[in-house]
Amino acid sequence: MIQHRLNAGEVLVGRYQILNYHAAGGMQEVYYCFDQTLERHAALKIPKAGVKDRRFRRGAEMGARVNHPNIAATLDYYEDDSLTFLVEEFIPGLDLGQRLANEFHFLDPYLCAHVAHHVAKALHEAHGVGICHRDLKPSNIMTSPDPSIESIKLTDFGIAKLAESEIAAEMELFAEDESTLVTSNTLLGAVPYMAPECWDDWKSAGMPMDVWALGSVIYHLLNGAPPFGTGRNAIMNVAKYQAGTFKLTKPVWFGKYPDTRDLEGNLWDIITKCLAVDPADRPTAKDLLGAFNSLTYASGARKLGYITQYPMSYAGGGTATAGFIRDVDNESRFFHLTSFYGMHGPEKGQKVCFASYPGVPSPRSSPILLLK
Numbered sequence: 001m002i003q004h005r006l007n008a009g010e011v012l013v014g015r016y017q018i019l020n021y022h023a024a025g026g027m028q029e030v031y032y033c034f035d036q037t038l039e040r041h042a043a044l045k046i047p048k049a050g051v052k053d054r055r056f057r058r059g060a061e062m063g064a065r066v067n068h069p070n071i072a073a074t075l076d077y078y079e080d081d082s083l084t085f086l087v088e089e090f091i092p093g094l095d096l097g098q099r100l101a102n103e104f105h106f107l108d109p110y111l112c113a114h115v116a117h118h119v120a121k122a123l124h125e126a127h128g129v130g131i132c133h134r135d136l137k138p139s140n141i142m143t144s145p146d147p148s149i150e151s152i153k154l155t156d157f158g159i160a161k162l163a164e165s166e167i168a169a170e171m172e173l174f175a176e177d178e179s180t181l182v183t184s185n186t187l188l189g190a191v192p193y194m195a196p197e198c199w200d201d202w203k204s205a206g207m208p209m210d211v212w213a214l215g216s217v218i219y220h221l222l223n224g225a226p227p228f229g230t231g232r233n234a235i236m237n238v239a240k241y242q243a244g245t246f247k248l249t250k251p252v253w254f255g256k257y258p259d260t261r262d263l264e265g266n267l268w269d270i271i272t273k274c275l276a277v278d279p280a281d282r283p284t285a286k287d288l289l290g291a292f293n294s295l296t297y298a299s300g301a302r303k304l305g306y307i308t309q310y311p312m313s314y315a316g317g318g319t320a321t322a323g324f325i326r327d328v329d330n331e332s333r334f335f336h337l338t339s340f341y342g343m344h345g346p347e348k349g350q351k352v353c354f355a356s357y358p359g360v361p362s363p364r365s366s367p368i369l370l371l372k
Contacts, residue, residue, distance in 0.1 A: 063157035070122035097139035122154035136213035147353035192226035208279035215274025342370030
């Protein structure tokens with residue numbers, strides 16, 4: 001059993017009551033707490049292994065400078081000889097990495113555009129006040145648990161400064177011993193989204209590395225896997241990409257859906273610009289936000305359901321490439337194959353999320369996204 005350093009019921013500095021252990025990242029442990037002064041719940045983060053580190057304070061100061069609905073707010077910081085902690089807005093839900101691993105095979109273009117647009121807003125706000133995140137990846141993007149992914153917040157700005165030095169040190173070790181990559185959760189998690197200049201000089205890499213990371217995240221959302229793979233493969237493929245011997249390929253399902261063909265093209269254009277080898281050739285966060293602001297995409301509420309019939313049978317015989325979904329409210333909804341996003345199927349019993357609109361004789365569904 002893992003022993004955590006803070007215990008439920010413990011009250012820090014006469015104010016923050018620890019309710020339970022919540023999660024751990026490469027750089028910190030996270031606890032769910034109650035702020036007894038302001039009577040609100042919050043996330044309380046402490047540096048890993050109890051190490052006091054001034055970078056944790058600098059990171060907190062950086063996080064406090066950014067105020068935006070798509071960024072988790074930094075609320076407080078405390079440090080003395082025996083205790084260091086950061087208090088941040090608590091975001092109920094799951095990080096995007098968890099959802100990609102356990103829920104989504106990939107996102108349809110509408111849902112991808114919705115998520116990426118909000119992350120671009122967060123990045124624009126941070127870069128506007130001179131802050132580079134430096135560790136943008138799905139696990140640092142918190143989402144509400146609903147199938148619409150209504151709430152999206154970029155987090156861990158307060159940890160970025162701490163992660164910066166650790167990643168730099170681990171990259172130096174990796175150059176001497178490649179097994180470092182396997183033993184370091186911090187470096188391993190960052191590698192699939194790291195720009196090529198990071199390997200040349202991590203500390204001098206700047207805001208364009210965040211743009212590259214966002215392009216990699218968008219690709220992951222659409223493809224179900226990062227553009228260059230993971231681990232050592234990602235490092236080698238990025239090097240090949242720099243040399244012009246690795247070609248970025250579109251998701252295999254691109255071009256199959258007439259309704260989203262234009263949006264797919266626009267998203268692919270954003271991805272390829274973000275993944276320009278030369279940092280100077282990448283768009284700025286301001287450019288990215290402008291590109292997303294110009295997109296047209298549906299972002300209506302979605303429901304969960306199961307396919308109950310496919311293909312649809314006619315009374316007089318024969319079948320059609322259409323079927324029915326039953327939602328969590330036990331209502332039956334019609335759908336057509338041209339609106340179904342999945343690597344296989346549709347098949348009876350598959351779990352899906354979908355948007356719906358009125359229809360006769362049954363409500364219609366579009367798009368329909370296959371879930372794990």
